[in-house]
Amino acid sequence: MRDCLVFMLVVLVLALSIQSSEAEKKTGGQKSNNDVPVNDVEKKSGKQNLPLVCYQVERDELRQLLVDWIKRRVVTEGRTYKATVNQMFLECDQDKNSVLDADEMLQCMEKEGTDVKDTDAHILRGLCIDALISTASVKHNWVLTKPELQHLLEPNFVAPSKECQLEDKKYRDGAETQVDCNVCVCACGDWVCTGAPCGKDKRNQGVPGPVHSGRLPTQEQRERFLRGFKAAKEVYVRAVQDQVANKQHSRDIAQQLDGLNKKDTPH
Structure with a gap:
């Protein structure tokens, strides 16, 4: 045995x-x-997956959603628009240090029971709040004071469009490039890359590959993202996007008129 x-x-x-x-x-x-x-490892690398990013279209739609929510509260609560924004600031400033960071805004704005925490949608909402704070933070310190929040949520405010730079060229939101076995995406003016480890036989080490048109989020993805906020009742992305587009168009016209006025001004 x-x-x-x-x-x-x-x-x-x-x-x-x-x-x-x-x-x-x-x-x-x-x-x-x-x-x-x-x-x-290479099969699972950035060659097949894109990094999770907040695109400008999502950032701007979120801002418009917040503006519309403030307007609804003005009607129901009987305050002025500015007073309603101040009330929102007080509600969200949990540690009472007179500034709002991204975590405070996310906790304040995210619906209870929306998705499971730590899902992609939850992370994406945090990224977009970060992007919003970045557009209005004067000191670029990733927090908002009360005046900065008021400025960010002014109905006619238009968040600046940003491009990503690579080898003396500029690229719009959604452009992609490849570095080693990872993919980098242009989002809100910054290149964001996947972080997969690469094998020893990786090609073009450290040399960016061709930049091409990226895949911006679909309407269904954007609606799901926006529905996660308390500001959302029923989200119709096309309607929100139209409001954003109208404001950007008005800003472009104003800039053109300003340029014409400067040309006509005698020196």
Whole structure:
């Protein structure tokens, strides 16, 4: 009986040794730190996945949603628009330090029970609030004072459009490029990249690949994102987007008229 058990153990060890040897042959003997073959790491890398980012269209639609929500509160609460924004600031400033950070705004604005926490939609809402704060924070310190929040939520305020720069060229929101085995996306003026580890045989190390048109979020994705906020009743992205577009169009016309006036002004 004992000889039989010894024989079975020897067979098991030999089988495991052969299996390990075959696996190393398939991967060239290279493994990542977490014992995932390099080839598998590259398959799961940024070549196939885009980083989670907040695009300008989502940032601007969120701002418009907040403006519309403030207007509804003006009607129901009987305050002025400015007083309603101040009330929102007081409600969201949980630590009472007279500034709002992204976490406070997200906790204040996100609906209870919306999705499961730590989902992509939850993270995306936080990224877009970050992007909004960045447009109005004078000191660029990632917090808003009460006057800065008032400025951000002025009905006629238009958040500036930003482009990403790469090799002396500028690219619009949604443009993509590849660095090593990772993909970088232009979002709100910054390149955001995936962080997958690359194998030793990666090509064009450190050299950006071609930039091409990215895949902006679909209408369904944007509606799902906006429905996660307390400011949303029923979200019709097209209607919100039209409001944003009208404001941007008005700003463009104003800038053109200002340019004409400067040309006509005698020096």
